[in-house]
Amino acid sequence: MTDYRRLRVALLGAGAVGSQVASLLRQHADELADRAGARLELVGIAVRDVDAPREVDLPRELLTTDAESLIVGADIVIELMGGIEPARTYLLQAINSGADVVTANKALLATHGPEIFDAADQVGAEVYYEAAAAGAIPIxxxxxxxxxxxxxxxxxxxxxxxxxxxxxxxxxxxxxxxxxxxxxxxxxxxxxxxxxxxxxxxxxxxxxxxxxxxxxxxxxxxxxxxxxxxxxxxxxxxxxxxxxxxxxxxxxxxxxxxxxxxxxxxxxxxxxxxxxxxxxxxxxxxxxxxxxxxxxxxxxxxxxxxxxxxxxxxAGGVQTASAVLGDVVSAARRHIAGGVGVGESTLANLPIVPIGRVTTRYQITLEVDDQPGVLATVAGTLSDGRVSIANVEQTVAGEDARTARLVIGTHKALEQDLSETVDRLAASGVVERVVSVLRVEGD
Amino acid sequence: MTDYRRLRVALLGAGAVGSQVASLLRQHADELADRAGARLELVGIAVRDVDAPREVDLPRELLTTDAESLIVGADIVIELMGGIEPARTYLLQAINSGADVVTANKALLATHGPEIFDAADQVGAEVYYEAAAAGAIPIxxxxxxxxxxxxxxxxxxxxxxxxxxxxxxxxxxxxxxxxxxxxxxxxxxxxxxxxxxxxxxxxxxxxxxxxxxxxxxxxxxxxxxxxxxxxxxxxxxxxxxxxxxxxxxxxxxxxxxxxxxxxxxxxxxxxxxxxxxxxxxxxxxxxxxxxxxxxxxxxxxxxxxxxxxxxxxxAGGVQTASAVLGDVVSAARRHIAGGVGVGESTLANLPIVPIGRVTTRYQITLEVDDQPGVLATVAGTLSDGRVSIANVEQTVAGEDARTARLVIGTHKALEQDLSETVDRLAASGVVERVVSVLRVEGD
CATH class of the missing domain: 3.30.360.10 (Dihydrodipicolinate Reductase; domain 2)
Known part of the structure; x- marks a missing residue:
């Protein structure tokens, strides 16, 4: 067995994902060492209550409620607590104490991502988060x-x-x-x-x-x-x-x-x-x-x-654990290789447009009076609103046979135009009810 | 515009993929610089004939037949020549002169991969080859x-x-x-x-x-x-x-x-x-x-x-170029970050079994004499050969109505057992012809 350098891995959280990560880290220790070029030593697992019942059997001596002590001196910190605090504070502490961090915390990254990435850039650490976007799918x-x-x-x-x-x-x-x-x-x-x-x-x-x-x-x-x-x-x-x-x-x-x-x-x-x-x-x-x-x-x-x-x-505990462990191996390889984290270089601050500026196709379903001239009125309102009709189907008559249902497929239209036009349709005398407006994606 | 460090990129080969890489490197220069944290300067393109007609317009002053001079001093060498030689020699030269290398050359990696990866490990360089396995699919x-x-x-x-x-x-x-x-x-x-x-x-x-x-x-x-x-x-x-x-x-x-x-x-x-x-x-x-x-x-x-x-x-020139450029950005980030290439750590030398040791399901199609007792004989031969039948269908009679066609689906069987059994079936008096033996994958 190759005599690998040891890296100290601290785990924060032992829920569905965390307990699987702890279990796989021990079960595949030899294989992970060969993959990472370092032995991944799980030095502790921070939990809220060491006596809480768990699905997976974890060594009692690894459990602690003292996350901060665990973070100090760890080479790699895995944050699987979820939520914003104290996850955010712990991640920043880990980064500032020189660890690389792995997290599956999408809520935290979506709200405090820039703060965390900036902190990592400052000290040359790396943030890994493969499990945060689509579970086990490497995206x-x-x-x-x-x-x-x-x-x-x-x-x-x-x-x-x-x-x-x-x-x-x-x-x-x-x-x-x-x-x-x-x-x-x-x-x-x-x-x-x-x-x-x-x-x-x-x-x-x-x-x-x-x-x-x-x-x-x-x-x-x-x-x-x-x-x-x-x-x-x-x-x-x-x-x-x-x-x-x-x-x-x-x-x-x-x-x-x-x-x-x-x-x-x-x-x-x-x-x-x-x-x-x-x-x-x-x-x-x-x-x-x-x-x-x-x-x-x-x-x-x-x-x-x-x-x-x-x-x-x-999703799923063990599936997400796969993505987390991939990140842990990457973090370990980087530790062995040396060099600073590559960070995100210069981010483009691209403007994000409001939904009204988006263009898609739509399917509009209306309940209308079943009388002559209604389709002409509806078509005219759509045309006036710069919404071009691709196809129309009259699907089912109302129970009272007084109303009909129109399903209108549009060409690509601006959401704002569409939305204003639907409001005008709703207010028009001939439309009893706007049943649904759905966007069509995939062209 | 951020004032980035410049990295010297040498391109070997200007075929369907190479010419697209050259074109995209220039077309997306600003965006690539922001992504990589470095300006990727295409310093030359090694070709066999600088006057050959090309699909994409490349600046004449970048073209050279002297690949070796181009490699010296390059930070990143992209090998898109294909074939074993001189691609192998050039890649090894690039690695030994301190460059990171990007290649789409599956023939070379499949035959000389260990030699190339070892050379990279020796000097702490990295070999990128996303385009070598499944074109543009990041695998x-x-x-x-x-x-x-x-x-x-x-x-x-x-x-x-x-x-x-x-x-x-x-x-x-x-x-x-x-x-x-x-x-x-x-x-x-x-x-x-x-x-x-x-x-x-x-x-x-x-x-x-x-x-x-x-x-x-x-x-x-x-x-x-x-x-x-x-x-x-x-x-x-x-x-x-x-x-x-x-x-x-x-x-x-x-x-x-x-x-x-x-x-x-x-x-x-x-x-x-x-x-x-x-x-x-x-x-x-x-x-x-x-x-x-x-x-x-x-x-x-x-x-x-x-x-x-x-x-x-x-496949496709521009699709594969996407994978190559992803690798170039990764190589550039690693150059900026410092540290050695992470290499492949310790490889497991897993035994690779011959096809006879493989277990799959099979579909066997036989042309047999259309007479009583044939199915019993076929079933008996399969059973003796440790091949278990999942289903049998008699599909079409031969044109002369003297033969019938049997399509036999098996449970999982060892390829060697299956192969010997099919030989015995072919030699038996009742089987006119073994029409096909296909493996069934996907369980």
């Missing part, structure tokens, strides 16, 4: 490194397993949202308070991280437009299926090209970007439409590389 | 870094675009191999001499690279079992479709678990591996079945991460 390195010489045009990600599980079951079983959610809670796919998932907060955090990496810029969480899936009902699902679509909660990160001459005379790259999370119609032939259950996938369109897709489990 | 970093803390169990890759294009058209159009190949040659999807693609040599080189990374071991090219697709005909395609399969040329890298106690008392990881390339039946519901046209995909099964898939364009 951080591809975006940060593999595509660093390319220009990402758009990312469409299914980055929340809970909502994909719910939408997939609604689609395949024709079930209602509330019923599937209750079932998902029973099965452990959704939490007792599902807000973070079903309202898109979790996906928005991941979207901010993915957009920061893809466009090499700073994306504050509050610049991410966010809509959840609680308004999606069986009828919308059925209508989507009928039209050849499936509804997915998408994190969309898009470059809005604004070519103009730069000082160097080459094409400028300081475009605007849009970052948004919402349920959208996806064509059933699109690779994202086949992402079932709680799986995640990230579809990337890059200028030179073309279309790429990364698929896998988006 | 090297995921395998080398993201999954470094996990244990890859199996990789199934569609890693050759030409053969996937041919098989996909045979499947969707019911066309014959020779016709599609001729068409592919006309369209530029296949070369005038298609041997490297259709006989699986290209896929075998990529399989060796992927297996080396996934299992962190040395995989000599001649240890890769290789079969091409020239024997696949319309009838086999039709039969596969009928049975719910599609035929794909797969590169399979598999860990054959051999649990036994190691010195440290933990489970040993020094298993055996199998690396093989052959046309195989893939269930239509498997994600690999939906990889159409000249696209590539790599399906990875890892112990902790579960199933992952990476999908994208497998």
């Amino acid at each position: 951080i390195r591809p975006l940060r490194d593999s595509l660093a010489g390319d220009r990402v045009q758009r990312i469409m990600g299914i980055v929340n397993g809970t909502t994909n599980y719910i939408l997939d079951r609604m689609d395949t079983e024709g079930a209602e949202f509330a019923d599937v959610l209750a079932d998902a809670q029973r099965l452990g796919y959704a939490e007792a308070d599902p807000t973070a998932d079903v309202e898109g907060y979790d996906a928005a955090q991941k979207a901010a991280i993915l957009a920061s990496l893809a466009f090499h810029t700073t994306v504050p969480l509050d610049a991410v437009h966010r809509e959840g899936i609680t308004s999606i009902d069986k009828q919308m699902m059925d209508a989507a299926r009928h039209a050849g679509y499936v509804i997915k909660l998408l994190a969309v990160c898009e470059r809005l090209n604004a070519p103009r001459p730069s000082r160097s005379g080459e094409a400028a790259y300081r475009d605007e970007i849009s970052v948004r999370v919402y349920p959208a119609l996806v064509d059933r032939a699109h690779p994202l439409a086949s992402v079932h259950g709680a799986n995640n996938a990230v579809f990337v369109q890059a200028e030179a590389a073309g279309n790429l897709m990364f698929y896998g489990a988006g | 090297i970093r995921p395998l080398r870094d993201s999954l470094a803390g996990d244990r890859v169990q199996r990789i199934m890759g569609i890693v050759n675009g030409t053969t996937n294009y041919i098989l996909d058209r045979m499947d969707t159009e019911g066309a014959e191999f020779a016709d599609v190949l001729a068409d592919a040659q006309r369209l530029g999807y296949a070369e005038a001499d298609p041997t490297a693609d259709v006989e699986g040599y290209d896929a075998a080189q990529k399989a060796a690279i992927l297996a080396s990374l996934a299992f962190h071991t040395t995989v000599p090219l001649d240890a890769v079992h290789r079969e091409g697709i020239t024997s696949i005909d319309k009838q086999m395609m039709d039969a596969a479709r009928h049975a719910g399969y599609v035929i794909k040329l797969l590169a399979v890298c598999e860990r054959l678990n051999a649990p036994r106690p190691s010195r440290s008392g933990e489970a040993a990881y020094r298993d055996e591996i199998s690396v093989r390339v052959y046309p195989a039946l893939v269930d239509r519901a498997h994600p690999l079945a939906s990889v159409h046209g000249a696209n590539n995909a790599v399906f990875v099964q890892a112990e902790a991460a579960g199933n992952l898939m990476f999908y994208g364009a497998g």
Whole structure:
């Protein structure tokens, strides 16, 4: 057995992911040493309560409530506590005491990313966070490194397993949202308070991280437009299926090209970007439409590389632990190699446009009076609002046979134009009700 | 504009990929500088003939036939000449003169990888080769870094675009191999001499690279079992479709678990591996079945991460250039950060088993005499050979109504058992002809 240098690894948190990380670190010790070129010695695990029951058996002597003492002298600190504080304070302490840090904390990175990356840059440390964006799917390195010489045009990600599980079951079983959610809670796919998932907060955090990496810029969480899936009902699902679509909660990160001459005379790259999370119609032939259950996938369109897709489990303790351990090996290799952390170089501060500036296709479903001239009025209102119709279908008559349902597919339109036009339709005499307005993504 | 340090980049080769790399390096100069933290100065392009016509317009003053002078003093050398020599000599020169090197040369890495990696380790240089395994699909970093803390169990890759294009058209159009190949040659999807693609040599080189990374071991090219697709005909395609399969040329890298106690008392990881390339039946519901046209995909099964898939364009000048430029940015960041290359640490020298030791399911198609007792004889021969039958179908009678066709699906069997059993079937009186024996992958 090779006589490797030892690196001191401190683990903060022993929940679903942390306990798996601790277990794998010990179970694969020899293999990890050969991979990293260093023996990864788990020196302690900081927990809130050393006596709490745990799924995985951890050596009692490694557990401590004193995170700060553990951090001092560690070469690598793994933060898997979640939440903002005290995770933020501990990570900054670790960085300032010379450790490289590994974290899966998307909430922290989405809100305090710049502060943490700056602190690391100051001391030449490195921050690894492969597990923070799409669970076990390796997406951080591809975006940060593999595509660093390319220009990402758009990312469409299914980055929340809970909502994909719910939408997939609604689609395949024709079930209602509330019923599937209750079932998902029973099965452990959704939490007792599902807000973070079903309202898109979790996906928005991941979207901010993915957009920061893809466009090499700073994306504050509050610049991410966010809509959840609680308004999606069986009828919308059925209508989507009928039209050849499936509804997915998408994190969309898009470059809005604004070519103009730069000082160097080459094409400028300081475009605007849009970052948004919402349920959208996806064509059933699109690779994202086949992402079932709680799986995640990230579809990337890059200028030179073309279309790429990364698929896998988006969550789960042991799956996420895989991504964390990959980061730990990278951190160890860097420790052995020496040199400073490569940081993020100069970030482009690309403007992030509000949702009104975004352009997509739409599907508008209206309940209208079933009488002559109605379609002409609706079409005229859309045309006046600069919304061009691609197709119209009159699907079902109302129960009283007095109303009809119009499903209108539009060409690409500006969200602001669309939104104002829908308001005018709603206020017009002929529209009884705006049933739904859904964006169509994937062209 | 930030005042960056300049790094001298030398490019060897200006073919389909090289000319795109040269073009993108100049076109995206500002963005690449911000990404890399250094200005990437293309100091020269080594070509065989400076006057040869080129698809992309390159500045005449950068072209030279003197590769050796170009290499001296370069910080980063990009080798895109292809072939073994002089590429090998130049890469070693670059490494020994202190440069980091980027290459897309799969033939060179598959045959002389250890020599090149050792040379880099000696001087603390780094070798980047994202473009060598699956074109623009980022697969090297995921395998080398993201999954470094996990244990890859199996990789199934569609890693050759030409053969996937041919098989996909045979499947969707019911066309014959020779016709599609001729068409592919006309369209530029296949070369005038298609041997490297259709006989699986290209896929075998990529399989060796992927297996080396996934299992962190040395995989000599001649240890890769290789079969091409020239024997696949319309009838086999039709039969596969009928049975719910599609035929794909797969590169399979598999860990054959051999649990036994190691010195440290933990489970040993020094298993055996199998690396093989052959046309195989893939269930239509498997994600690999939906990889159409000249696209590539790599399906990875890892112990902790579960199933992952990476999908994208497998070839093409500009797509491959994207992967090369990602590597150039990584090399530049490492130059700025300092430190030595992290190399590959200690490689496990895992035994690579011959094809006879591999276990898969099979589909055997036989032409047999159409008379009583034949099925009993066939079943008995299989059973004696330790090949267990999962299902049998009698599909079509021969034209003379004297023979019948038997399609036999087996449970998992050892290749050596299967092969000997098929020989015995062929020699038995009742089997007129062994029509095909195909492996079934994807469980």
